[in-house]
Amino acid sequence: MSLSQTRMSLNDGAGTYFRSRRARVSETLWAYAFLAPSLVIFAVFVFYPLIRTAHQTFYQPGLYPDAPQRYIGWEQWTDVLGDSDFHATILRTLLLSLMTVLPALVLGLLLAWLVNQPLRGMSLFRIVFSTPVATSVAVASLVFLILLNPQGGILKVDWLTRPTPALMSVALTNVWQNLGITFIIILAGLQSVPDDLIEAAKIDGAGPWRRLRSVIIPTISPTLMFAFVILTIVSFQTFGQIDILTQGGPQDATRVIVYDIFTNRGSDPGAAAVKSIVLFGGLVLLTFIQFAALNRRVHYGD
Amino acid sequence: MSFARRNRWLSLIAALLMIVAACGGSDDSDDNAEDSTPSETSAGSNEASGGSGPNVEGIDIQVGDCAVDALDDAGDVVELTMWHALAAQSKTALEQQAERYNASQDKVHLTVIEQGSYDQLQDKIRASLGSDELPALAIAEDTTTQFFIDTxxxxxxxxxxxxxxxxxxxxxxxxxxxxxxxxxxxxxxxxSSTPVLYYNKNAFRAAGLDPEKPPTSFAELREADAAIVESGAAKYGLSLKLDSWLVEHLVRRADELLVNHDNGRSARADELLVDTPLVADIWTWLQDEVDNGGLIAVEDKSGQFDHFVAVANGNAAMVIETSAAIATVRALTAGNSVDPGTSGLDAEDVDLSKLDIAVAPMPSFTELTGSSQAGGGGAFIMANASPEEQAAAWDFLEFAMTPEEQATWHVESSYMPNNILAVDEPAVKELWAADPAFAAAYETFENVDPEKARGPLIGPYQAVRDAIEDGMDAVVLAGQSAADGQDISTEKGNKVLADWNERAG
Structure with missing residues (x-):
């Protein structure tokens, strides 16, 4: 919704580009003035740490607080990038992302679509399906831990102690955790679908399934894409669930990049820095690919 | 539009370059300043007089000054903070000791702060190095000695x-x-603690085993497992957390080393010695026992209590764990509720009628019953605390180490009495007569050769443990061969040691 609005306002305002040069300059200055506060915050909490991290990849820190750092060039980069364990970690992260994003998107769409039907009591379900948003990662993970613990749990299943089911359990927790925000985003998109569009489809004889497939999904595709990108980024940054449920185990089966960085940070800060930059670069790249690939298929509406 | 976009990118890049320049510049000056610091300290060093024992080559310890009289001059009450990682009943015992200390004098006020597990505590210390966030006193794991020296x-x-x-x-x-x-x-x-065997006498009786004769070797342990499983007294015989700590203690008991250079005590260790027949035998034993259905093995992770829970709910009859858990086990079996967050379970969830838990020394893996390894937590005074705080920390330690305090400490926490005179205190004598479980751990260390009980010195101890557990898990949980597991551990462990030694310079 928000994306399509932005796009439309850009189109509407196309005329402003042809105004005088002076007006344009002052407009740009105003824009920077308004951006300044967020730029400062970004600079202090994002850009500066990012640069420090990049810098750290070339140095080996000493052990005591004021110990001199030793410049070691690309050594840590080649170590990390050539490490087969790290390759496995990247693959595992992609797998977890896949197992999180797709089910969350499908379930979120399904729930939002169901709740969007004009029936009694839907507002209750709207609240119920949004609740994961208000649940902290720690609480959600503890709930799943209590459900799944093989010795004292409620289901008493052996999922967290075996490699493949453990990763799937983390994905399950992830899906549940992210379902709320996905649901809210998609529901907002659904509510912006013009009624006349649906009416027209009905008159053309389209059933509910056909309306969903051919009218609603294409119309809300910018929203779906937004949810897709957000979910991908969130799933790449999964941490709390893993720390509480499996701590990267069993046998590294749930050791994804973020958790790998976390466990490296004390014993091998250089490797942790390299991995952080790799994760950052990977996410930027992935987001660009998603926008590039999906922009063509996304219908922004005119 | 394209101009506007390019402009935006340019200004962003400019901003980033400025930050790079800023931090690059500051770092150069840091390096210059840092270069001079170590030489200064070693020039004006206050080195310990070279005594009789073997010295670790290449390690230079600055003893420094402890102003034990600073408390007399301090005008106000000195606020002393102590970090610890004790759980359940032990945590309560420590808090009570702090209260007694605070009541006993009016110069120092001690506050104890729990910092999660030993690993988390060490992480926090590591993260706070060089800042004002550190406490004056920390009960850190005994394995962190080299970490404190190197940092x-x-x-x-x-x-x-x-x-x-x-x-x-x-x-x-x-x-x-x-x-x-x-x-x-x-x-x-x-x-101070050491591994002991906890076993359920009721399960032993049901399996036709003598409850007064717990297994003393791993061979007997296997026989007991089989008898328990066969009789249906419990689903499993033994329950274990696959903890590197267990391997370390078994290795020490067999009089072997964990790392080279005399366990890091004659020079910095740079080789992990798990590629031995002993370690292969231990891991294979565990693997076979899992395959036989005699052993339930769980991964080592913080907050892992499943191995205890398995015994509590009757799934298993035995577990090898720290002697420090005796007080908590006793509190649970007496029906007292213990903070479930730190013990893993609540008394309400346990069918106490099935449990009659006794404690015995940890079985040995080989014929050699060399010695248990010293373990647990040590009291470290932090270097950058003020002289008053350091004096306060020492004052508390002197208070805590008296025979009377150590008797209470042992009775309430089930940690070893650190002062050997405490064993003559009536409280300890009464307890040992009433509940031999408490005496079992202490007996392991009576008349032991200290040379054989002391553990390895390893800077990146935790990372080495992770390396050992990676190999052990591969063998015991994933069914790989012992040789493959040893390769995994050796490769990872040696790399971790090399990295640390490089950073130590």
Whole structure:
């Protein structure tokens, strides 16, 4: 919704580009003035740490607080990038992302679509399906831990102690955790679908399934894409669930990049820095690919 | 539009370059300043006099000064903060000891703060190095001695011992030796413990085993497992957390080393010695026992209590764990509720009628019953605390180490009495007569050769443990061969050691 609005306002305002040069300059200055506060915050909490991290990849820190750092060039980069364990970690992260994003998107769409039907009591379900948003990662993970613990749990299943089911359990927790925000985003998109569009489809004889497939999904595709990108980024940054449920185990089966960085940070800060930059670069790249690939298929509406 | 976009990118890049320039510049000046610091300290060093014991080559410990009289001059009450990682009943015992200390004098006020597990505590110390966030006193895991030396973050307790002319000869000799490096005592033994075997006598009776004759070797352990499983007394015989700690203690008991250079005590360790027939045998034993259905093995992770829970709910009859859990086990079996967050379960969830838990020394893996390894937590005084805080920390430690306090400490926490005179205290005598479980761990260390009880010195101890557990898990949980597991551990462990030694310079 928000994306399509932005796009439309850009189109509407196309005329402003042809105004005088002076007006344009002052407009740009105003824009920077308004951006300044967020730029400062970004600079202090994002850009500066990012640069420090990049810098750290070339140095080996000493052990005591004021110990001199030793410049070691690309050594840590080649170590990390050539490490087969790290390759496995990247693959595992992609797998977890896949197992999180797709089910969350499908379930979120399904729930939002169901709740969007004009029936009694839907507002209750709207609240119920949004609740994961208000649940902290720690609480959600503890709930799943209590459900799944093989010795004292409620289901008493052996999922967290075996490699493949453990990763799937983390994905399950992830899906549940992210379902709320996905649901809210998609529901907002659904509510912006013009009624006349649906009416027209009905008159053309389209059933509910056909309306969903051919009218609603294409119309809300910018929203779906937004949810897709957000979910991908969130799933790449999964941490709390893993720390509480499996701590990267069993046998590294749930050791994804973020958790790998976390466990490296004390014993091998250089490797942790390299991995952080790799994760950052990977996410930027992935987001660009998603926008590039999906922009063509996304219908922004005119 | 394209102009506007390019402009935006350019300004962003410019901003980033400015940040790069800024931090690059500051770092150069840092390096210059840092270069001079170490040479200064070693020039004006206050090195320990070279004594009789073997010295670790290449390690230079600055003993420093401990102003034990600073409390007399301090006008106000000195606020002393102590970090610890004790759980359940032990945590309660520590808090009570702090209350007694605060009530006993009016110069120091001690606050104890729990920092999760030993690993988390060490992480926090690591993260706080060089800041004002560190406490003056920390009960850190006994394995962190080398970490404190290399990070120069501890004031060796030796400084206070010397300044106060304190006599350490009554403190547990194996532990004193364990914490001594190059004749400098780095920490006082505080939360001292060792692995013991917990077993359910009721399950032993149901399986036709003699409840007064617990297994003393791993061969007997296997026989007991089989009898228990066969009779249906429990689903499994033994329950274990696959903890590197267990391997380390079994290795020490067999009189072997965990790392080279005499366990890191003659020079910095740079080789992990798990590629031995003994370690292969231990891992294969565990793997076979899992395959036989006699052993339930769970992964080592913080907050892992499943191995205890398995015994509590009757799924297994035995578990090997720290002697420090005795007090908590006793509290649970007496029906007292223990903070479930730190013990893993609540008394309400346990069918107490099935449980009759006894404690015995940990079975040995080989014929050689060399000695248990000193373990647990040591009291480290932080180097960058103020002289008043350091004096306060020492004052508390002197209070805590008295025979009376150590008797109470042992009774309430089930940690070893750190002062050997405590065993003559009536409270301890009564307890040992009533419940031999408490005596079992202590007996392991009576008449032990301290040389054999002291553990390895390893800087990146936790990372080495992770390496050992990676190999052990691969064998026991994933069914790989012992040789494959040993390769995994050796490769990872050696890399971790090499990295650390490089950073140590």
């Amino acid at each position: 120069r973050s501890a004031l060796p307790v030796q400084a206070c011992v010397d300044a106060a002319q304190y006599d350490t000869s009554d403190l547990l000799p194996p532990w004193i030796d364990h914490y001594t490096v190059n004749d400098v005592l780095m920490a006082l033994p505080f939360a």
